[in-house]
Amino acid sequence: MAISTHESVGVGRPGGTPPPGAAVRRRSAWLGQHMGTAALAAVIGYTIGHYVGNSFANGYENVAASGQNDVSNVLALTLAVVGWLLGSGALNYPIAKLVGREPAPETEETGVGRFFRYSLDHKVVAMQYVIAVLLFLFTGGLLAMAVRTELLSPTTHYFGPGTYIALVSEHGTMMMMMATSVITGPIAGWLLPLMIGSRRMAFPRVEAFSLWTFIAGYMVILTALPYGGFPTGWTGYAPLQTQASGGMDSYLVGFIVVGSGMIAAGFNIAVTIINYRAPGMTWSRLPIFVWSLLAVASLLALATPTLATGCLFGILDRTAQTAFFVDEHGGSSFLWENLFWFFGHPEVYIMALPGFGIVGEILPVFTRKPLFGYRVGAAGMLGVALLSFFVWQHHLFQSGINPDMRPLFMLTTELISIPTGFIYLTAMGTLWKSKIRFEVPMLFALALYFNFLLGGISGVYLSDVPVNVTVHGSFFVMAHFHYTIMGGLIFAFFGGLYFWLPKMTGKVMNKKLSLIHFWMMFIFFNATFFPLFIVGLLGQPRRVFEYAQRLQGLNDFSTISAYLLASSFIVFTINFAWSIFIDPKPAPANPWDSLGLEWQVPTPVPYNNFDRIPLILADPYHYGEPVHTPVADLGVPAVALAGAGGGGGGPSGGLGAGAPAVDGEGGASDV
Amino acid sequence: MSDTSASAPRLLDRAEEAAYELRAQEGSIWTGSRLLIGIVAFVFASLAFAYFYLRSSNNSGLWRPHGVTAPTMIGAPIFAIVVASALLNLYGTLRMRKGLSVDWEVSGWTAVGGLLLATGLQIWELTRLPFFPGSSGYSSTFIGWAALNSALLLTSAYWLETLLARAIRMRKAVAEDGGPARSTAPPARLFRASLEGCSQYVLFAAVINLLFWVLFYVVV
Known part of the structure; x- marks a missing residue:
């Protein structure tokens, strides 16, 4: 089992994606492999497994005596899973690695179709x-x-x-x-x-x-x-x-x-x-x-x-x-x-x-x-x-x-x-x-x-x-x-x-x-x-x-x-x-006034999560303190700054608690 | 490992970010390969547990009736080939550290051949067993060993082969920078990190083969 490595472009990002800010190529999520092709390949794998299992194990004494061919069952289920992974595209890269190929640059996908793909x-x-x-x-x-x-x-x-x-x-x-x-x-x-x-x-x-x-x-x-x-x-x-x-x-x-x-x-x-x-x-x-x-x-x-x-x-x-x-x-x-x-x-x-x-x-x-x-x-x-x-x-x-x-x-x-x-x-x-x-x-x-x-x-x-x-x-x-x-x-x-x-x-x-x-x-x-x-x-x-x-x-x-x-x-x-x-209603950027780092990035969260790698300055539990160290320096305007004051308390270096900010309107660089 | 020891905390600039993420990837390969060894160790520990459990239980007096043993004439070469392949690959890796990537490529391809040969022999051995799979505790655990060892050897060969194939492909790209063994380009650094992990994994496979060779062929 090999540990995957990626090419130099976009090191640190899934599949070697372009760095933040670079143009991202988008493609239709319905092209190529997806859940439908995976299901089809699984059915084919299942059928082949059953056929092969029946071909060579039906003559076994125990199979003939019981009428139950476990070899066939196991082969069918195993090949169905292999087919599922092949059809989904999960095995594309492991196979391409055999000839030394680097992973294809990952492209950001949009639309509902991406949820049906690998x-x-x-x-x-x-x-x-x-x-x-x-x-x-x-x-x-x-x-x-x-x-x-x-x-x-x-x-x-x-x-x-x-x-x-x-x-x-x-x-x-x-x-x-x-x-x-x-x-x-x-x-x-x-x-x-x-x-x-x-x-x-x-x-x-x-x-x-x-x-x-x-x-x-x-x-x-x-x-x-x-x-x-x-x-x-x-x-x-x-x-x-x-x-x-x-x-x-x-x-x-x-x-x-x-x-x-x-x-x-x-x-x-x-x-x-x-x-x-x-x-x-x-x-x-x-x-x-x-x-x-x-x-x-x-x-x-x-x-x-x-x-x-x-x-x-x-x-x-x-x-x-x-x-x-x-x-x-x-x-x-x-x-x-x-x-x-x-x-x-x-x-x-x-x-x-x-x-x-x-x-x-x-x-x-x-x-x-x-x-x-x-x-x-x-x-x-x-x-x-x-x-x-x-x-x-x-x-x-x-x-x-x-x-x-x-x-x-x-x-x-x-x-x-x-x-x-x-x-x-x-x-x-x-x-x-x-x-x-x-x-x-x-x-x-x-x-x-x-x-x-x-x-x-x-x-x-x-x-x-x-x-x-x-x-x-x-x-x-x-x-x-x-x-x-x-x-x-x-x-x-x-x-x-x-x-x-x-x-x-x-x-x-x-x-x-x-x-x-x-x-x-x-x-x-x-x-x-x-x-x-x-x-x-x-x-x-x-x-x-x-x-x-x-x-x-x-x-x-x-x-x-x-x-x-x-x-x-x-x-x-x-x-x-x-x-x-x-009937979707947009959520406030930080509806619970949390100090957690995950709440300090815009919604929807960008493909690469953070434009700059954040510098963590404190743990995210400084609630109830009138003055506290910001949790992180994100290097960009924060989306919201949760108030740390008890019971929905006071401001803490930026937007106060209970005043959820609209994305991108935080204004403070330290969060 | 994350760099958490900066004396004067400040945001990394873009170039530092790239270096930071590259180090994280190298670290992930290092950690991942060791953790992978731990995971596989638990697989074989389960087999060892089964071996000793059934041996000590000796239910119906059928742990190992009449001292049956799997064919030593096949088992010994499998063990020898795996150990030789692992040592050869280790030697190649050490030469790679000195910048001699061709030496590693030769030893690596030989090791891949050895591992595949050992896998083939392991599977062929199943057709030459002097006992029925369910005839005893020993025979059952041996079948389990053959299945798991084949998987272990195949994954070792796969990992090594993918690295060799990658080395060939990247040779031109990093030729002016010292080749795969010396280049500071990210793909070369990640390649070397993966190679270190792979060498550990193949060595681990050899150790496992040694332990179970003793259990199945030497201990009576």
Whole structure:
């Protein structure tokens, strides 16, 4: 795998683009390769794979006996992904490199068409990610509705048990795949260079690759349903994995594809943060969101290869007839469990940490106070990331771990609550005695802390072996991780969207609809999942479509709440479509009076982000100080200068708070 | 690495900006190549974990029945060729540092040939195995090793080949500036940064081959 280099012209810009101010050649986005050609090539690849697989593997004894040709499935899915990447243009440069070609100069594209093409502009890629992530989220959400519908009654069934577990598995896998990238793709992809004063991501092609593999992974995992689904849940446990029908191939290939994108994203984020910080952006001035991304990037890059390797072993078991996970032939089903959870537990923090990073950015803005305990918060994030590599065996307390090892992993798991407490401390210290502006992003941030508290505390209980033994495999566990992942990450994602959409799109979301969305989501999220703690404690097992009659009331309450929770997303979708596309209203340049560097550039953000590389002069949390150091010298008139005074306070060297400037009218060179 | 130690903070002028971004790109290649090695290390660590886990579990007494071993007559040449290719490329890189780019080109093309040959042998070995893939824990992990090692060797060969091809293309452009080995032009500097990273990666591949050669062929 080669590290890409660029030609001298426009060094430092995606694909070697011309320097700022130079004439930019524009071309139609519909010429050449785009999503349509990618889809066509994927279909062709899929067909070829199936044909070839059937040609040489149909005669295999195991294929003839079972009527299930996993070789054909895996080849078809793999070639479909290769076709998708070829058709999109993702492989053009890697192929051209074989003959020593330099990358073609990137041309700035305009119009809607650029969002359907392989783009090297991190802002375009991030917007593509937004749509892809929402697609993932809503598809997984629909599957959740099917699951909850089945649970309306313990005796009347809409689906058979096989279909039910296939729906549960598909829902869980899709949501987990989505959750790994929900912030690192759209929000981090858009903001990271702007926050550190860079004109680009370190490797724009790697970033684009992560997006296109993410979309390919979505399609691959969707194919599991026509293949008959898979019965393992998102954890893919062996030996069920080895025995499952063709849908399991989609799971294994899908996780390798999405995992490749995750590794690429983590790799790119880490390299960008280390190398592309603007002059003056010292480690102690790094925004807390960037610290969270650095922690997450290390997890993405180092934990995900284990999952991908485990999936490869699974594929070999199903196609080449190896026996990695087959106990009777010298393998071990516990091997999968270990490999999976060595990735799977860091995965939890891959999902949690960027959420904490986002709310860490939101809190100071809406409390008009500096972030309390900045260094403690950053240390907490790195501590969580490090410790997350040493806790995976707590998932095996009940399934074969040496009992003598249980106390060790109980201890490491409980230890992780300490750095998590650091992160909470920064939030509570920032909120202490502050005058909070209850804007929509702030409401989502506060909701995260409420939800994650319940999820986190129930997690501490679950890490204790006696409790774990009691509630393992029940809805209690299910409620716990929904409180951490949906209650934490997804609330943070929406908080971040509402906070940064005015910068990303230049348009403002309808506030009334946004508030309706928030309150519906917050109330019905808790109404859906809190009862599941209770039914779990009362003994309802996960992944089983029948349950005790006495639990029907709570289940029905949860299901109806889930429908209302889903309708909150419809409100969001209507709001998004209305505010961004149908009746757009221009957003003020800095609607929240943030000191963040990303808010100091014009909207829409120029192709190269900054005309001059900014000189960073201070961290972006000097709120509430009557006189403060400007955050950066941008070398051009600033678009707005956020007031740092408490409660929307006074001027700070330029435009005062509460007086958002029109683009380009700031007048101050220091921001 | 970012330059964050300016004693008198001021905005960079345009020329300094270009130099600054070039340094950032060089740094990215340096960091990226090391991180890539870390990522691949975790892939092979997973394989090593599988090896030791299944070996210590010895389920059904089928870790390695009757001491079966993959064909040493194929495995040993693969290992030897990979190590030789890595050392040859390292030697070429050291010569490149002294300004002798032709030496590197010769050693580089030879190393690419060696890596491709090793990949071919690794795949061919799969057709000459004295055991069925699922007959034991050893056989399963060996198949996993063959698949992963083929990918490792192919990516090494790909990276090296792209650098060699680029060196040929840029030869004329930077001829008056000292050639790819000495030129201060940005493409040459980025090329050299990538070459350093590539050499580390190929060496890493050789180390991995050494470790797993011991595990699969030497340790009984």
